[in-house]
Structure formats: structure tokens, C-alpha cells
Amino acid sequence: MYINYIIGPAGSGKTTLTKALQDYISTYNQEISVITINLDPAVQNLPYKPDIDIQDYITVNEVIQETGLGPNGAMIAATDRMVDYIEDLKYEINQYNDPEIVLIDTPGQMELFSFRNSGPMIANALGFGSIQRGIIFCYDSLLCGTPNGMISTLLLAASVQFRFANLPQLNLLTKKDLLSMEKLERILSWMENDLTLMDAIESLEHGVLREYTVSLARAFIEFGATSELLPVSAKYNEGVDQVYGKLQQIMNDDTSPYY
Ligand SMILES: Nc1nc2c(ncn2[C@@H]2O[C@H](COP(=O)(O)OP(=O)(O)OP(=O)(O)O)[C@@H](O)[C@H]2O)c(=O)[nH]1
Ligand SMILES: [Mg+2]
Numbered sequence: 001m002y003i004n005y006i007i008g009p010a011g012s013g014k015t016t017l018t019k020a021l022q023d024y025i026s027t028y029n030q031e032i033s034v035i036t037i038n039l040d041p042a043v044q045n046l047p048y049k050p051d052i053d054i055q056d057y058i059t060v061n062e063v064i065q066e067t068g069l070g071p072n073g074a075m076i077a078a079t080d081r082m083v084d085y086i087e088d089l090k091y092e093i094n095q096y097n098d099p100e101i102v103l104i105d106t107p108g109q110m111e112l113f114s115f116r117n118s119g120p121m122i123a124n125a126l127g128f129g130s131i132q133r134g135i136i137f138c139y140d141s142l143l144c145g146t147p148n149g150m151i152s153t154l155l156l157a158a159s160v161q162f163r164f165a166n167l168p169q170l171n172l173l174t175k176k177d178l179l180s181m182e183k184l185e186r187i188l189s190w191m192e193n194d195l196t197l198m199d200a201i202e203s204l205e206h207g208v209l210r211e212y213t214v215s216l217a218r219a220f221i222e223f224g225a226t227s228e229l230l231p232v233s234a235k236y237n238e239g240v241d242q243v244y245g246k247l248q249q250i251m252n253d254d255t256s257p258y259y
Helices: 014-028 060-067 071-094 112-115 119-128 147-163 181-192 194-204 207-225 240-250
Strands: 002-007 036-039 100-103 132-140 169-174
Touching: 002 014, 002 112, 002 119, 002 240, 014 100, 014 132, 014 181, 014 240, 036 071, 071 112, 071 119, 071 132, 112 119, 112 147, 132 147, 132 240, 147 169, 147 181, 147 194, 169 181, 169 240, 181 194, 194 207, 194 240
Parallel strands: 002 100, 002 132, 036 100, 132 169
Antiparallel strands: none
């Protein structure tokens, strides 16, 4: 079993990707069993029907009604309380007779899921025995068009990697259909070639921000965090096959933290 946590900034395309991947795998690889889990206690409408849904146990609206908290406080409380249902989630996963791939759609407020204790606790508790775990991190095309936006997203991705104790992390550039070919190639080149990223920072950023961005970029390059980005459009099913190919590669060899 390979459990994938799909994580990324709000609106980066996690839910759409969860649906596209499930559709792709179940259509073209029928010998592989795949299930989806929704771990977002606040989502109202999902484009897919999750096989397992945290909202069967807890929703933000219930927490608001029970506690009188506002939406933000209730989201924090609901995310923290998800750990109370770990045994139920495990039990439900077991009902699916050892699925090969489990896709977990995580909440938009990634700082709650990733930076509080609940996300890493759930990831540890669900990954026992020979179960493999990994992260699919969504870099939103709309946020990565400038070197500064790219470095900001890299900071988030690196924090997630740090919090989830170096699980293998597959980095995707989502919503590629929103970029011109020229812009797409430019963004990909920043991650493939350190000098290109540095050149872009030098020419596109200014003043203190430029100095700051250069320092951060250097740290990422040294750390090896500027790994390949796989472009995908979940909306138009472009590149989803390659994402699946990478998942298979990780399943067969999960010794490297970068893909
Ligand atoms: N053009 C385009 N739009 C996309 C793509 N993927 C997602 N979107 C749109 O981006 C918006 C957010 O998509 P979601 O899949 O809900 O993103 P999310 O990361 O799950 O959002 P939260 O859970 O709220 O953080 C929706 O309007 C989607 O239709 C894509 O590949 N291309
Ligand atoms: Mg979502």
C-alpha cells in the first residue's frame, strides 16, 4: 500500500488532482486498486465521491455549532480533533482489502494540517508496517510566475518536507494550462538550472527583496530542494499519466526524498 498525502497552498488544485488521479488510475490501470480519502473537514462540494471521508466523523460546521467558535478557530479545532478518528480511518482503510494506492486530499489551510501536530500524527499512525507513504506537493502555477513567488512556494514545500520527516516528495506544477508555453518553460528552467533561477532573480527582483531572494535561493540550491517540477493540468487531464508514472517509480524505490 502506498499512501499519498496531497498537500499544497489553498486553491493550488489538490482536490481536482485527487479526482483526476483516481479517474486515471481506475480507467487505465484496472489491476491497480486506488481509494480516496477526504481529510478536509470544511470542504462543501467535492468533485469526486471519497471512499473515506473525515466529514463522516467531524465537520467544521458541527464544531462551530458545538463550541460557538468562529470559522478559523473551528477549523483549528476540527483539524486537531481529526486525530481522535485515526483508528476509525485505519479500520475503514482495512475494509478496502489492501488497496495499492491511497490518495489523501488534505485541507486548504495547509499550515493547520502540516504545521500543527495532527497531519504528521495522522501520517505516522496510518503508515505502519510495510505501508509506504509519500507527499505530492502542489506548486500553483499562478503563484510561481515570479522568482519571488517560486521561492515562497519552495519555502512552504521545504517546511512540509521538514515536518513530515523527509517522506518522498513529488513536486508538481499544477494548472499548467493557465501558462503560455514560454512561461511554463521559464518556470521549469528555474528548477532545473540553478543559474537560470539566479539570473531571473537578478533581473526581475529589486532592492532588498532581491538580496533576500538570492540568499534564500542559495540555501535551497545547497539543500538540494530545487528538484524537478512535473507540470500537470488536472482540469484537462494533461500530465496525469506522468504523475502516475512517478508514483510507480517512488513505490518501487523510495530511498530518495526527492523526485
Ligand atoms: N485551469 C485550471 N484550473 C484548475 C486546475 N486544477 C484546479 N483548478 C481550479 O482551481 C480552483 C481550486 O481547485 P481545487 O482543486 O479545489 O484546489 P484545492 O487545492 O483543493 O483547494 P482548497 O482545498 O480550497 O485549498 C478550482 O476553481 C479549480 O477548478 C487546472 O489544472 N487548471
Ligand atoms: Mg481541496
